[in-house]
Amino acid sequence: MRSNCSLRSHSHSKCRGQNLIAPSTLGTIWERHVLDSAQLVRFEPFNGASWVDVGSGAGLPGLIVALLVKGPITLIEPRRLRAEFLSDVVSKLGLADRVTIECAKVERVQGKFDVITARAVAALDRLLAMTEHLSKSETVWVLPKGKNAQTELAQAQVNWHCDVRVEQSCTDPESQILVLTRVGAKK
Known part of the structure; x- marks a missing residue:
């Protein structure tokens, strides 16, 4: 799937060539991307929770x-063209009243959220360091991870304490979802 900016024709030249997903995953877009993302909703701690x-x-x-x-x-x-694409899609889907786009590095974003998620952003140890400021004591991290989930978790637990649930992905037998609560840096 490439963004051809048909959503906003006047910016076509700015968006041309934005690879939004790997071409190798086009044949499995439903399972690999849509269902893989949708399965995270089952970990929402309560109806109406705030997500980042x-x-x-x-x-x-x-x-x-x-x-x-x-x-x-x-x-x-953080990438401007992708943030513009997201803004266009949010507008077209009528989600602008609930969805905010922050075109910035995560370290510069302010706020506290009930759920933090990230897909293929960084190893767990680094991801927790980048996002801890967005959490509160009840925050749930819902993190889809590939076959290295257990290794990432072990490495992160050197620097972080947390309660962990490891859930099997519904879309990939080799992938797991790490559900973390009570996350904090070790002193």
Whole structure:
């Protein structure tokens, strides 16, 4: 899927060539991207929870989550063209009243959220360091991870304490979802 900016024709030249997903995943777009994102909603701690999706890129999982939940969603995407794409899609889907786009590095974003998610952004240890300031004591991190989930978790637990649930992905037998609560840096 490439953004050809048919959503906003006057910016066509700015968006041409934006690779939003890997061409190799086009044949499995439903399972690999849509369902993979949608499965995260089952970990919402309560109806109307606030979500933040770090490194939203093509809106995965953030846009899919926004279509399925009722609470506010913040999509953080530092790349301007992708943030513009997300803004266009949010507008066209009628989600502008609940979805905010932050075109910035995650470290510069302010706010506290009930759920933090990120897909293919960074190893867990680094991701927790980048996002801890967005959490509160009850925040749930819902993080889809590939076959290295257990290794990332072990490495992160050197520097972080947390309660962990490891859930099997519904879309990939080799992938897991790390559901973290009570996250804090070790002193």
